[in-house]
Amino acid sequence: MGAGVSGFAADTQRDCQLTPxxxxxxxxxxxxxxxxxxxxxxxxxxxxxxxxxxxxxxxxxxxxxLPSNYGYLVHKVLDRSPKSLSKKEIYARLCRPNRFDDGTKEVWLDKRSGKLCLCISAKALKITGIDDRRYWNHIPTEESR
CATH class of the missing domain: 1.20.1280 (Monooxygenase)
Incomplete structure (x- = not known):
């Protein structure tokens, strides 16, 4: 009886190995x-x-x-050479919010669409024609950067 059971087990193992x-x-x-x-x-x-x-x-x-300009983004935002990182690592790092220009701008990739998102703080904005201090004063608050 034991020989029959062990023979059955061997056939089962052989069948499992052939199954892709x-x-x-x-x-x-x-x-x-x-x-x-x-x-x-x-x-x-x-x-x-x-x-x-x-x-x-x-x-x-x-x-x-990745966006078509990912090489520029890696240089500007991550301050690295694109060749030093794998494409997956570049994608992962660009999906996180990355600040640049003294923290006045933030850029990241949307994980689903791969679209580039950009957040610009009020300090980074320049209003054309009204750059005169008499019209434009920055009043900092605790929430502003």
């Missing part, structure tokens, strides 16, 4: 699919298995999610 799984899909195929997904979806799928995680690190996937 998600981990068997090549990373290049998964990366090609990731190009059409939103970044939050890519990050969720990357936690499924090693193949998905590896595919989520491909630079060509994240380059499609």
């Amino acid at each position: 799984s998600l981990g068997d899909v090549p990373e290049s195929c998964i990366s090609s699919i990731f190009m059409y997904l939103d970044p939050p979806e890519i990050c969720k799928l990357a936690s499924l298995n090693r193949a998905f995680c590896g595919a989520s690190l491909a630079d060509f996937v994240w380059e499609t999610k």
